[in-house]
Amino acid sequence: MLQTLLRVGRQLTTAVPYYASAAPTLLQCSKVFPGTCHNSMKFGSLCSTIAKQHNSLLFQPTNVPLCEPPTRTVTKFSLQKGKRKTVKAVVKRFFRLHWGGWIRTVAGRHKKMWKKSAKRRHRLKQHLLCNSTQSYLLDKMVTKFWRTPKYYVEDPYEPYHTREEHPIARRKPA
């Protein structure tokens, strides 16, 4: 009896490190089986059978969110400091040029390559500019950090950060 109890105890403790303490797991067990007592053999055996059958029941306390669920919406006021937050999905997919344009890849650029012509496959490798409405949206979805220019050396996007060669878009001379 003692051995089974000890074994169960060990199982529980091994399960513990993922969560704050063993207490909620034990409590949950007693909730699921209200007739059982902690010291009885019944509890131990039941617990071990449960551990064998439904590992997840012991391991996962219900109603307690373990981590923040993933969200892709823009956070306008964070919990801690009340600040705006970046939508990370935007930064992972788009790149902002210094003049305010955003570039992106092409959808389906690795899919069904067998039926696409060489010319089309070449076009899929290019990066495209977003239009004005899309750029305006993306600007709103990121914070000031991403909107400030980044001055990297040996930057492959360096020629595209300014539009000095276009007479209408040029900024210099002011």
Add this chain to the structure above:
Amino acid sequence: MSVTNFCKLDTALNLLRKLPRVTLSNIKDNPGSKKKPKRGRAQHGGDKHGAGNKGSGQRQNYMRLGYETGNNPFYLRFQMEPYYKGHHLRRQYPPLSLLQLQKLIDTSRLPVDKPIDLTAICNTGLYVCKPDKHHFGINLTDEGADLFQAKINIEVQWASEQVIAAVERNGGVITTAYYDPQSLWAAVNPRRFFMKGVPIPKRMIPPQDAIDYYTNPANRGYLADPEKVSWERLVLSQKYGYKLPEIEKDPQYRMLCERKDPLQVFFGLEPGWVVNLHDRKILKPCDEEVKAFYNPQ
């Protein structure tokens, strides 16, 4: 004034004496000073209250940014691309063009008879370097290289081959030097640094991924062998087809040869010294251990 009025005043004053002090937490607006906004109910007053006609605008349940009512949203439509991968580790060098540098010299904002470094350029107030924004100093760019005519001894943090050629063609000298963030804070605003009253730090060696750049004589790195640098000067002059001016015969030879020690942050000041701006004094360490820390032999 009647007696009763006096009595009332007296009791009021007595009450005031016993009451707590008037503070922001216990004062109230004057009665009638605040007017609550009214929601009109009449023919035009009770119209739409600025919320528009019909739909989510009227109900003021605006959709979240980027949501397209069930479509695959534009901002999630494309595959991920590592555009910003490792951005928090990459060093930034805000650019300064040769044209801007020439303008600074022509407008007497930079002295030509002294070595020019990051501190001198930041002191013009026309170049901004922010160490907290991961900036690591000046990237001298080649814009206006053909117009550049000054003969200078300049120290920057990054320079391309064209820039080096443009400076050396005029008989000048260029060095690329690394400043670690702590030294950079001191270098970009010496006044603020001296006000802190702490010793001038010693400049750290570049990080692993920058050491190749700063030991390369082709980049005029400050850790490169001077012999090899002079050889590279000759090589570059032949590549770009100009006659390398002999700085040995230059009247400003001493100025052109002046370089900072790899540990030094400011010209004329050594690491470990404390500058007292108030008393206009420089305090130098006497303790042998402190000296050994700041100037390891």
